[in-house]
Amino acid sequence: xxxxxxxxxxxxxxxxxxxxxxxxxxxxxxxxxxxxxxxxxxxxxxxxxxxxxxxxxxxxxxxxxxxxxxxxxxxxxxxxxxxxxxxxxxxxxxxxxxxxxxxxxxxxxxxxxxxxxx
Numbered sequence: 001x002x003x004x005x006x007x008x009x010x011x012x013x014x015x016x017x018x019x020x021x022x023x024x025x026x027x028x029x030x031x032x033x034x035x036x037x038x039x040x041x042x043x044x045x046x047x048x049x050x051x052x053x054x055x056x057x058x059x060x061x062x063x064x065x066x067x068x069x070x071x072x073x074x075x076x077x078x079x080x081x082x083x084x085x086x087x088x089x090x091x092x093x094x095x096x097x098x099x100x101x102x103x104x105x106x107x108x109x110x111x112x113x114x115x116x117x118x
Contacts, residue, residue: 032100032101033057033061033064033092033100033101035066035090035092035101035103037060038055038057038066038068038090038092038103039088039090039103039105041055042068042088042107043107045109046109046111047109047111047112048070048086048088048107048109048112049070049112050070050071050072050086051069051070052067052068052069052070053067053068053069053070054066054067054068055067055068055090057092063094063095064092064093064094064095064100065092065093065095066090066091066092066093067090067091067093068088068089068090069088069089070086070087070088071086071087072085072086072087073085073086073087073106083108083110084108084109084110084111084112085106085107085108086106086107086108086109086112087104087105087106088104088105088106088107089102089103089104090102090103090104090105
């Protein structure tokens with residue numbers, strides 16, 4: 001009977017130690033930043049402007065830096081008339097300067113006119 005009590009105490013102590021270590025390991029994981037929030041904000045706008053712009057992420061992801069480059073999609077549509085189709089590139093950088101995510105998308109905004117197009 002005493003051996004059973006010691007056995008169960010040891011088993012529960014080991015289980016508690018494993019659970020504690022798993023919880024601590026989960027807290028150490030750094031979540032990856034989702035670039036979908038940035039492109040969702042762009043899709044909700046009415047017009048796009050060609051060029052390179054910095055995107056402010058300090059409220060959502062402090063320390064991260066995002067740069068977007070918007071170019072008319074002349075290579076997709078013949079004769080240079082994009083009809084509002086744009087290439088959008090995002091580069092999301094970690095606070096230590098490494099690139100976290102690259103994202104490329106085609107966005108169609110018919111109200112936007114390309115700068116260099118007809």
